[in-house]
Amino acid sequence: MDRFNRISTIIIFFIYCAFLPVWIYNLTWVNALLAVGMYWFLADVVQGLFLHRWASHELWSPPSWLQKALSTISVFALSGNPIGYAALHRQHHKYTDTENDPHSPKHKGVWYVTSSLWRFEKIDPKRVADRLRVPYFISIGKWEGIIAITFNLLLFAIVYNTLGLQWFLTVWATPVALSIILINFFVNVALHKKGKPVDNKLVWPFAFSECLHGTHHYGPMKLNYNMWDPSGRLVSLFGWTKESLSYKDATSVPKYHRTP
Ligand SMILES: [Zn+2]
Ligand SMILES: [Zn+2]
Numbered sequence: 001m002d003r004f005n006r007i008s009t010i011i012i013f014f015i016y017c018a019f020l021p022v023w024i025y026n027l028t029w030v031n032a033l034l035a036v037g038m039y040w041f042l043a044d045v046v047q048g049l050f051l052h053r054w055a056s057h058e059l060w061s062p063p064s065w066l067q068k069a070l071s072t073i074s075v076f077a078l079s080g081n082p083i084g085y086a087a088l089h090r091q092h093h094k095y096t097d098t099e100n101d102p103h104s105p106k107h108k109g110v111w112y113v114t115s116s117l118w119r120f121e122k123i124d125p126k127r128v129a130d131r132l133r134v135p136y137f138i139s140i141g142k143w144e145g146i147i148a149i150t151f152n153l154l155l156f157a158i159v160y161n162t163l164g165l166q167w168f169l170t171v172w173a174t175p176v177a178l179s180i181i182l183i184n185f186f187v188n189v190a191l192h193k194k195g196k197p198v199d200n201k202l203v204w205p206f207a208f209s210e211c212l213h214g215t216h217h218y219g220p221m222k223l224n225y226n227m228w229d230p231s232g233r234l235v236s237l238f239g240w241t242k243e244s245l246s247y248k249d250a251t252s253v254p255k256y257h258r259t260p
Contacts, residue, residue, distance in 0.1 A: 006120055008145035009078045012152055013116060016177035023169040031170040038175035040230075043183050044208040046074050049231040052210070055082035055131065056089040059223050060235045061242045068136050076151045077176050080119065081141040083131045087123035094127075096217060097195045105189045114185045182206045187213055204228060 023031070050070040053059045062070070071082050079085070088102045095101045102121035103113045112118060131137055140147065152172075159168040186203045191213035198214040209229035210216070223232035223241070235241055 005141075005145035005148075009080075009148050010116060010119070012148060013078050013177060013180055016173040017181065019169055019173055020177060023166065023174045026166045031166065035170050035174050035178075038171060039178055039182075040208070042077050042079070042175050042179035043206070044231045045234075046070055046077060047079050047179060047183055048208055048210050049235070050074065051079060051082065051085045052089065053223060053232075056086040057221060058130075059221065059242060060232075061240050063240070066240075067134075071137060071140055072147075075140055075144050075147050078148055078152075078180065081144050082134075082137045083128050083141045084119070084123055084144075086131050087125065087128045088119070088121060090127040091121075091124060093217070096197060097192055103184070103188045104195075105192055106195045110185075110189050113188045114181060116180050116184055118188075183210070186210075201228070 023035075049060075050062070050067075051074055054062055054067070055071075067082075074085075075081055092101050092103060097104045097106055099107050101107065103118035105113050108118060125132065155172055156168055159171065183206075186207040187210045190203055191198055191200060191207070191210070196214070197217035199212045201211050204211040207213075209223075209232055212228060223229060223235060
């Protein structure tokens, strides 16, 4: 089932990538603005804030309904489920830029990392014991492929038949494809320069607060709540912050979250 999940989601992702030239050929300013808005939501909120900074590192405290909603959207958007994502990401922190890092550009290659093929790397369930306690995450992880295929086919059928192909590409397929390619490229490749995690504010338009990736690896590990972190500011606005992870008590972060 696990292999089926990974193969089916990566096939949909490759199909969406193949349609990028069609979308660009028919592009209008309205299409571009809508796709940018959706890209921000999928890249910064779903991948950055939820999968990375909550599912992997628990740096804020989303209510249970929001955990379920964002994990469902993440599976719809081919970004993975909280268990699988956290397992691979915690492995990335433990073995950063070594041969055991699931997406080290130095050891696995730029194409392998950018195309998301690293999601086929083996996961160690020991590292996600906390996430395995939530039955909803187990179910959504188990049925990830079926859920993603069903949702994407249904959405395509509805939008294609009502608004046409370009609208389906604008509001869904293009932002989904770009949120995977660009986050992989800018965070996992460009911000792991010469075998080391680095900061680079120039990649903010694509990676948002993840542009401070070197700081994230070496600590203090926390949300920023500043101008570089729009989704972190939303967390602050809604009162979902978690104050415990300041630099002083960074040792309270479990070992597998830290870069040696
Ligand atoms: Zn991380
Ligand atoms: Zn990293």
